[in-house]
Amino acid sequence: MGDYQVQPWDNLALTNPKFRSIDLNMYVPPEIEKLADKVISFYDLKVKERHLITSKPDKGGAIWRIKTNKGVRSLKLLHREPRRSRFSVEAQQYVVKKGARVPALIPTKKGQLCQELGGKTWIVTDWVSPLTQATKIDLKGAQALCYGLGEFHKHSKGYVPSGEANVASRLHKWPKHYAKIINKIDWFRVLAKLYKENPASRKLLSVIDTFEKQAQNALAQLEKSAYYKMVSMGEPYWGLVHQDYGWSNGQMGPKGIWVIDLDGVAYDLPIRDLRKLITSTMDDMGVWDIKWMRGMIEAYHKANPLSQEMFKILLIDMAMPNEFYKHCKEMLYDPETFLNTEFTTVINKLMLCEKTKWKALDQLSKDIGKYKKGKYDPPANNNHKSSVYLPPLSGTIQPLKTFSASSIAPLEKTSKKSKVKKKSKKNSKHKTKKTSPKKSKNKAKTSRASNRRKGGSR
Structure with missing residues (x-):
């Protein structure tokens, strides 16, 4: 049997009453936690502690702060299709080499920039600290x-x-x-x-x-x-x-x-x-x-x-x-x-x-x-x-x-x-079709909470 395939979990509150009191932006299904364990095995890291920082239940993404034998790192599950995620991963590596202040990617044991598992792309990066928001008042x-x-x-x-x-x-x-x-x-x-x-x-x-x-x-x-x-x-x-x-x-x-x-x-x-x-x-x-x-x-x-x-x-x-x-x-x-x-x-x-x-x-x-x-x-x-x-x-x-x-x-x-x-x-050589909206039915949308950690980056 293959690995669990990552899917959005924002519908849990609709299908299971016990999730109605849970902040899904601070939750990932146990199957994804198991995938995270497996992803870490591809890296030359020994994880002492892992803490979920935030998740995207409506899209299927998450960020963890991991404490390892080589310091604090970030583990991230990217919610986009793997080849699209590859574009951003390679871009991140490129700008870091150019001198940009962007968290550096940690390679796998095989020297890869990322790891695919569960139908998605995972990355590990430096955890930059401290980070604080620039002031908005001036x-x-x-x-x-x-x-x-x-x-x-x-x-x-x-x-x-x-x-x-x-x-x-x-x-x-x-x-x-x-x-x-x-x-x-x-x-x-x-x-x-x-x-x-x-x-x-x-x-x-x-x-x-x-x-x-x-x-x-x-x-x-x-x-x-x-x-x-x-x-x-x-x-x-x-x-x-x-x-x-x-x-x-x-x-x-x-x-x-x-x-x-x-x-x-x-x-x-x-x-x-x-x-x-x-x-x-x-x-x-x-x-x-x-x-x-x-x-x-x-x-x-x-x-x-x-x-x-x-x-x-x-x-x-x-x-x-x-x-x-x-x-x-x-x-x-x-x-x-x-x-x-x-x-x-x-x-x-x-x-x-x-x-x-x-x-x-x-x-x-x-x-x-x-x-x-x-x-x-x-x-x-x-x-x-x-x-x-x-x-x-x-x-x-x-x-x-x-x-x-x-x-x-x-x-x-x-x-x-x-x-x-x-x-x-x-x-016009490329016309846009004029369409009319149909009367919409109620859609349950889970808003993405901004659970940012002020002391570090992902």
């Missing part, structure tokens, strides 16, 4: 985090995985991602109309045209930017993004910021991580603070210099209604419950942020002269094939010239049948 903490992010991005340039790994790349997918958000915003509108008696529906319908227009305008500006020239440089040229970088996965440690939990890294333009960090911080603050935005970008620039073209795309990505989409997308799982909750309060907060967002972006756009123009001519010997290529969505939307308040005026009632769709059908 700009210095945010700047430290951005500088550390820039260092990580710079060290990741040039990475090329082995043939054993499945390439993870978002580099060529920006237009498709923006188009998906535009499509989903229309889904939100349909659901709000379907559940029009729910408290938050009227509020959502009163603002949704504004956010839809923002997304359409951002896509238009991306089309007119240097984006396609930039991505033609190839994936190794740009390196990796973390995809989940923030105060938990970038922490203060020996000699600076340490970047942890790299299992989701992928090729992309590096400013995707920076944009997420800036816009989520502004959302948490409830105001778009130009001093903080400039400070964070300048700190990043010191570690990994930005070009004018990169800065423009950063502005475009910040102009997307990312926070609106982030807050709304859970609606698709259970719209009736979602629209009956305190979502009206969330919308009110978003609209307050809108009052400062566009003035801040206007001011920030004037900083373009601080950055040098980039040179984006693909080298003749660039033999690395990108995983995906998407041609321009030319002619779909007219771009905005500036980030002005007037540019986000609500659309007219006929906006859903605007020229965007008509032109897309005629000119």
Whole structure:
């Protein structure tokens, strides 16, 4: 009989009453504990003590702190498919060799970077200690985090995985991602109309045209930017993004910021991580603070210099209604419950942020002269094939010239049948199918608790 195959265990509370009082984020099934014992046997380590730090019951992952005869180490069960995990494992090894502050991998007895068991990939790394979160109460903490992010991005340039790994790349997918958000915003509108008696529906319908227009305008500006020239440089040229970088996965440690939990890294333009960090911080603050935005970008620039073209795309990505989409997308799982909750309060907060967002972006756009123009001519010997290529969505939307308040005026009632769709059908080389959401059934979702240990890293 073969080894137990790792599966998510978030359904235990639904199928067994005894698990309803257990925090599944601090639990793994006994079969996985047995697999952990077996994995450790592949390493030249004698484990004296093993302590579960956190788990991902909805995905099937876990992290343990292990005390061994060679010091404290981290044992990690990666929840992704093994060939995808191989991409991140090799990336971690690459950036460590380049000098990045990332926990080093401990090889197996046979010199392997990881061990496959139970249908998943397992790794053992150094346990870096002490680690503490950068302060959130002043700009210095945010700047430290951005500088550390820039260092990580710079060290990741040039990475090329082995043939054993499945390439993870978002580099060529920006237009498709923006188009998906535009499509989903229309889904939100349909659901709000379907559940029009729910408290938050009227509020959502009163603002949704504004956010839809923002997304359409951002896509238009991306089309007119240097984006396609930039991505033609190839994936190794740009390196990796973390995809989940923030105060938990970038922490203060020996000699600076340490970047942890790299299992989701992928090729992309590096400013995707920076944009997420800036816009989520502004959302948490409830105001778009130009001093903080400039400070964070300048700190990043010191570690990994930005070009004018990169800065423009950063502005475009910040102009997307990312926070609106982030807050709304859970609606698709259970719209009736979602629209009956305190979502009206969330919308009110978003609209307050809108009052400062566009003035801040206007001011920030004037900083373009601080950055040098980039040179984006693909080298003749660039033999690395990108995983995906998407041609321009030319002619779909007219771009905005500036980030002005007037540019986000609500659309007219006929906006859903605007020229965007008509032109897309005629000119787009890669059309996105317009689909409608069906009335969702209640889905039990286990939220991932942030059980981070402040004293060490995985």
